[in-house]
Amino acid sequence: MDSYESTHQHIASSRLKDYFIGATPLQKRLESVRKQTSFVPTPPRRKIPQCSQLQEDNDPQKVAFLLHKQWTLYSLTPLYKFSYTNLKEYASLLSAFIAAEKQKGLAVEVGEDFNIKVTFSTLLGMKGTQRDPEAFLVQILSKSQLPSENREHKVLWTGWFCCIFGDSLLETVSEDFTCVPLFLANGAETNTAIVGTWFQKTFDCYFSPLAINAFNLSWMAAMWTACKMDQYMAATEFLWSVPCSPQSLDISYAIHPEDAKALWDSVHKTPGEVTQEEVDLFMDCLYSHFHRHFKIHLSATRLVRVSTSVASAHTDGKIKVSLNKSSYVIFPYCYIVFKMYGICIFHIEEAQWNANLRQ
Amino acid sequence: MDETVAEFFKRTILKIPMTEMMTILKAWDFLSEKQLQNVNFRQRKESLVQDLVLLCEKKRASVHDAALLDIVCEDIDLFDMEQFKSSFKKILQRALKNVMVSFRDAEENAVWIRIAWGTQYRKPNQYKPVYVVYYSQTPYAFTSSCPLRSNIPLLGQALTVASNHHKIVKMDLRSRYLDSLKAIVFKQYNQTFETYNSTTPLQEKSLELDIHMDSRIIHENRIEKERVQRVTQETFGDYSQPRLEFAQYKLETKFKSDFNGDILAERKEPLRCLIKFSSPHLLEALKSLAPAGIADAPLSPLLTCIPNKGMNYFKIKDK
Numbered sequence: 321m322d323s324y325e326s327t328h329q330h331i332a333s334s335r336l337k338d339y340f341i342g343a344t345p346l347q348k349r350l351e352s353v354r355k356q357t358s359f360v361p362t363p364p365r366r367k368i369p370q371c372s373q374l375q376e377d378n379d380p381q382k383v384a385f386l387l388h389k390q391w392t393l394y395s396l397t398p399l400y401k402f403s404y405t406n407l408k409e410y411a412s413l414l415s416a417f418i419a420a421e422k423q424k425g426l427a428v429e430v431g432e433d434f435n436i437k438v439t440f441s442t443l444l445g446m447k448g449t450q451r452d453p454e455a456f457l458v459q460i461l462s463k464s465q466l467p468s469e470n471r472e473h474k475v476l477w478t479g480w481f482c483c484i485f486g487d488s489l490l491e492t493v494s495e496d497f498t499c500v501p502l503f504l505a506n507g508a509e510t511n512t513a514i515v516g517t518w519f520q521k522t523f524d525c526y527f528s529p530l531a532i533n534a535f536n537l538s539w540m541a542a543m544w545t546a547c548k549m550d551q552y553m554a555a556t557e558f559l560w561s562v563p564c565s566p567q568s569l570d571i572s573y574a575i576h577p578e579d580a581k582a583l584w585d586s587v588h589k590t591p592g593e594v595t596q597e598e599v600d601l602f603m604d605c606l607y608s609h610f611h612r613h614f615k616i617h618l619s620a621t622r623l624v625r626v627s628t629s630v631a632s633a634h635t636d637g638k639i640k641v642s643l644n645k646s647s648y649v650i651f652p653y654c655y656i657v658f659k660m661y662g663i664c665i666f667h668i669e670e671a672q673w674n675a676n677l678r679q
Numbered sequence: 680m681d682e683t684v685a686e687f688f689k690r691t692i693l694k695i696p697m698t699e700m701m702t703i704l705k706a707w708d709f710l711s712e713k714q715l716q717n718v719n720f721r722q723r724k725e726s727l728v729q730d731l732v733l734l735c736e737k738k739r740a741s742v743h744d745a746a747l748l749d750i751v752c753e754d755i756d757l758f759d760m761e762q763f764k765s766s767f768k769k770i771l772q773r774a775l776k777n778v779m780v781s782f783r784d785a786e787e788n789a790v791w792i793r794i795a796w797g798t799q800y801r802k803p804n805q806y807k808p809v810y811v812v813y814y815s816q817t818p819y820a821f822t823s824s825c826p827l828r829s830n831i832p833l834l835g836q837a838l839t840v841a842s843n844h845h846k847i848v849k850m851d852l853r854s855r856y857l858d859s860l861k862a863i864v865f866k867q868y869n870q871t872f873e874t875y876n877s878t879t880p881l882q883e884k885s886l887e888l889d890i891h892m893d894s895r896i897i898h899e900n901r902i903e904k905e906r907v908q909r910v911t912q913e914t915f916g917d918y919s920q921p922r923l924e925f926a927q928y929k930l931e932t933k934f935k936s937d938f939n940g941d942i943l944a945e946r947k948e949p950l951r952c953l954i955k956f957s958s959p960h961l962l963e964a965l966k967s968l969a970p971a972g973i974a975d976a977p978l979s980p981l982l983t984c985i986p987n988k989g990m991n992y993f994k995i996k997d998k
Contacts, residue, residue, distance in 0.1 A: 555953070562964070562968070562973060563971075563973075564964055564967045564968055564971050564973065565967065565971075566963070566967075567958050567959050567960040567961075567963050567964040567967070568958060568959065568964070569956060569957070569958040569961070569964040569965070569968075570956070570957045570958065571954065571955070571956055571957075572953075572954065572955040572957070573952065573953075573954050574952065574953040574954070574955075575950060575951065575952050576950070576951035576952070579948070579950045579951055579952075582943065582946060582948075583934070583942070583943060583950070586942045586943045586946070587942060601942075604938075605934065605936065605942055605943075608936045608938070609932075609934055609936070609950060609952075610954070612935065612936075613928075613930065613932070613954075613979060613981060613995070614954075614974070614978075614979045614981060614982060615974050615975040615977075615978055615979040616968060616973060616974040616975075616978075616979075617973055617974065617975075620972065620973045621973065
């Protein structure tokens with residue numbers, strides 16, 4: 321028994337040291353959950369939600385500005401003793417921290433105004449179920465030094481934290497922790513680093529860059545292609561990187577969006593759901609069409625980027641969501657399925673935003 | 680005079696540009712000065728050629744004399760570089776008020792041309808010039824990208840007229856490396872191994888494989904591996920490939936699949952795809968695909984035809 325216990329703890333600490341410091345009861349709890357879900361297969365089916373409470377709370381203006389920007393994804397461990405009632409305090413603390421860091425001479429951006437303002441605000445509606453904690457937004461704005469100028473503050477950096485369908489994690493975490501496992505940043509990397517450092521120091525958490533693997537990229541490509549659009553702005557495009565030596569080779573494969581949709585419709589059998597078989601078949605068709613012409617096996621190469629009219633994603637953990645301006649009702653929202661090992665699968669779906677179409 | 684000899688004379692003389700006619704005939708030294716003086720050199724070329732052939736007939740010119748005339752034509756550089764330059768410049772300057780043209784002679788009968796474009800009211804922009812390299816002994820010219828698209832037809836016209844050609848056609852071949860473009864267009868890339876013996880080197884290669892490997896390691900599919908190597912070598916040759924950075928294919932072909940027969944079976948329209956291959960050295964990368972197991976051997980002719988066809992932009996449709 322003794323030896324088992326010690327090995328058990330050893331495994332626990334070596335795996336978890338990246339995520340948590342101290343908190344033994346939590347370690348044990350998480351370890352038990354890990355053991356239960358030691359093999360986490362990707363759910364073979366993902367529902368395409370027709371309507372959810374997300375729409376009810378969404379502030380279209382606030383969420384609209386999240387679009388058309390490139391976001392870099394990070395996964396974040398739960399925040400210790402974070403409170404939604406202290407947002408103003410956090411804003412001034414972070415502001416002071418940033419000013420101090422910049423004065424230290426670290427990460428100074430040339431020409432940047434030292435007068436900055438930090439805001440923390442909640443982002444209503446960006447969650448999957450009512451149990452999920454509210455998403456919140458952090459922004460760094462520049463303050464104009466001249467009092468006579470009453471200009472709007474220029475946004476220098478934006479980051480938002482959210483938790484969507486985090487049920488499996490929420491069950492295991494004590495009340496002292498707030499789970500917002502997905503962090504998205506837009507703006508200078510130096511600012512991302514400063515904000516990250518402050519969060520890590522203040523809430524005992526840890527950020528790690530989130531890579532999106534080829535498997536998930538294929539899912540995204542299939543789901544985004546499945547979105548019905550009134551007007552397509554861009555082709556459905558894939559980028560593969562070929563591991564050949566000594567020269568690297570990139571293959572870009574762009575399909576007319578109508579043709580991609582036709583292919584998907586021909587593959588898609590189950591209404592309201594997307595299955596693994598359908599995604600595999602969709603990709604297979606693309607591979608075989610390519611092979612017929614070029615005799616190259618794309619499946620042997622590495623999928624690096626997918627891009628559609630709806631959104632684009634890069635394996636380095638960068639995503640961008642586009643709003644189809646011409647469509648009066650289409651409004652994209654994000655929902656995330658969180659896996660125990662810190663891998664987030666990020667899906668972007670379109671939802672009917674118009675009250676008329678709500679069911 | 681034999682009909683064939685007369686034809687030979689006619690064709691040889693037709694090849695001579697009017698500006699060089701007198702020079703060549705004098706250098707040939709078959710027709711006397713007096714005879715040449717009696718010829719009307721201002722008439723249309725066809726009529727002039729007829730007169731000259733008649734003169735040759737009268738003087739009983741033989742096929743050897745015709746051959747000599749041919750040699751004289753080859754010897755004298757029929758292309759007058761100075762004339763080309765002045766003609767080219769004149770054409771551009773006549774059309775555009777503000778344009779600056781500079782020339783530099785290079786090796787291999789090449790001339791580098793630099794054109795700075797202006798507009799009617801603005802002086803030529805020296806920071807966005809277009810470069811043209813024209814190889815006078817060939818019907819090829821290479822141009823850098825032109826920032827003002829509207830000037831491209833004029834540039835083409837100037838090149839065509841100044842070089843005594845009929846028309847200019849844009850090739851679907853683009854690269855950053857002028858040497859590679861030259862190698863492809865002048866078919867110079869495969870000259871290093873003209874006397875290539877296909878059997879011996881392959882055997883040596885197989886031997887190498889054995890010497891450096893542990894005898895306990897055996898290759899599965901050894902025969903297939905060797906076949907792939909052989910086929911790749913046959914397709915690409917043993918020489919270093921000309922350097923291209925990309926190839927682009929615009930496909931409009933119907934979807935057909937052996938395994939997924941009913942997918943898109945009813946759809947009559949083709950799939951519209953745009954496929955782009957990019958690499959620091961595209962042809963070398965493509966060459967390595969089959970041996971790495973990423974592609975079948977032989978590789979698709981759509982890829983292997985790039986140097987032969989001198990194209991790296993393609994439009995493919997179902998027949």
